[in-house]
Amino acid sequence: MIEFTNVSKYFERDGKRVLAAKDINLKINQGEFLTVIGPSGCGKSTVLNMCAGLMKPSFGEVKYKKQLVNGINTSVGYMTQKDNLLPWRTVRGNVEIGLEIRGIGKKERERESASFIEMVGLKGFENHYPQELSGGMRRRVSLAKMLVYNPETLLLDEPFGALDAQLRLILQDKLLQIWQETGKTIIFVTHDLDEAVLLGERVAVFSKRPGTIKKVEEVKLPKKRDVYNLRMTDEFRKVHANLWQSLREEFVEEVNAV
Ligand SMILES: Nc1ncnc2c1ncn2[C@@H]1O[C@H](COP(=O)(O)OP(=O)(O)OP(=O)(O)O)[C@@H](O)[C@H]1O
Ligand SMILES: [Mg+2]
Structure with missing residues (x-):
């Protein structure tokens, strides 16, 4: 590969x-x-x-x-060492970028992003901006942003x-x-x-x-x-x-x- x-x-x-x-x-x-x-x-x-x-x-x-x-x-999704979240977009807005670029409709984008935001434990923070999040939370947004796009690699x-030991596990x-x-x-x-x-x-x-x-x-x-x-x-x-x-x-x- x-x-x-x-x-x-x-x-x-x-x-x-x-x-x-x-x-x-x-x-x-x-x-x-x-x-x-x-x-x-x-x-x-x-x-x-x-x-x-x-x-x-x-x-x-x-x-x-x-x-x-x-x-x-x-073909690859890349979660870089430093996050590159857009400060003017909310958590949801950042997570949905890849889906928007692909032209996926609003309803489906929302459903997909909601499931990955929940997966990384950020339910309730959808409308927060990156500067309102902790370092570990920002990492989790980056993870959701990459996974939602479903790249093969x-x-x-x-x-x-940046995560505590429990969340890391x-x-x-x-x-x-x-x-x-x-x-x-x-x-x-x-x-x-x-x-x-x-x-x-x-x-x-x-x-x-x-x-x-x-x-x-x-x-x-x-x-x-x-x-x-x-x-x-x-x-x-x-x-x-x-x-x-x-x-x-x-x-x-x-x-x-x-
Ligand atoms: N864009 C760049 N311009 C100039 N030097 C660079 C650049 N990127 C990396 N380097 C240099 O290349 C070397 C390797 O950097 P790299 O970021 O790949 O290390 P790393 O193994 O990821 O380190 P860390 O574990 O601290 O993240 C370092 O000496 C760094 O200064
Ligand atoms: Mg490095």
């Missing part, structure tokens, strides 16, 4: 090059749930941006369904980072349910190793910048997962310990410097 081949990306600033991602080789199968974890600044968002077609690789190529991504990739960049569970029922392909970036193992069928660990894929670990747990109890299982502990070993090496220098 998605294929990164020898992808590197650098940015230029004051005549200097900053290498953000280096030699990324990765294939994501249709219907797969891949989680991505790595130190801050290692290029995770850059990789999603290239997949969404918002940035071009400096070297190598990104393909989506065997086609070169060469402009905005309209979801790119999620730290979607649940509920939304992780909902996302898994959507994935199981629809067979969507998902790339999910997180800073939280627990979350990476709980959700992913495979977990890709990035090294510190310039980010390259250090390890891809399979999580041999059933597709139908219970996020509330999974942490107790042997497989979870095994994969977690294994990945932590790999991840902590990327932080050793920073930790030693403290």
Whole structure:
């Protein structure tokens, strides 16, 4: 479904090059749930941006369904790390944008948006504006805005980072349910190793910048997962310990410097 081949990306600033991602080789199968974890600044968002077609690789190529991504990739829904809610639109107005663009009628838009607004726990806030919401609530509006559009592939960049632990579990569970029922392909970036193992069928660990894929670990747990109890299982502990070993090496220098 998605294929990164020898992808590197650098940015230029004051005549200097900053290498953000280096030699990324990765294939994501249709219907797969891949989680991505790595130190801050290692290029995770850059990789999603290239997949969404918002940035071009400096070297190598990104393909989506065997086609070169060469402009905005309209088959993916992208929940970016920073939200881009329109301040002059209400929660409902923001959630319905994608449906409006598709020319879907008012009645159907309202029905669809209401169901996703409820799903993310924001019933009663339909007529609020983004500036009247908390950070976590804004993230949930962004999630509803992406899901209502029903894209075949979801790119999620730290979607649940600003949420409290309880709400996070509920939304992780909902996302898994959507994935199981629809067979969507998902790339999910997180800073939280627990979350990476709980959700992913495979977990890709990035090294510190310039980010390259250090390890891809399979999580041999059933597709139908219970996020509330999974942490107790042997497989979870095994994969977690294994990945932590790999991840902590990327932080050793920073930790030693403290
Ligand atoms: N548009 C841009 N222009 C210039 N440099 C950029 C741009 N986007 C990213 N970078 C640089 O590329 C590197 C990787 O950034 P990126 O946002 O991909 O990291 P990240 O892994 O998503 O980090 P975090 O976990 O903190 O979100 C950083 O050094 C960043 O400064
Ligand atoms: Mg990022």
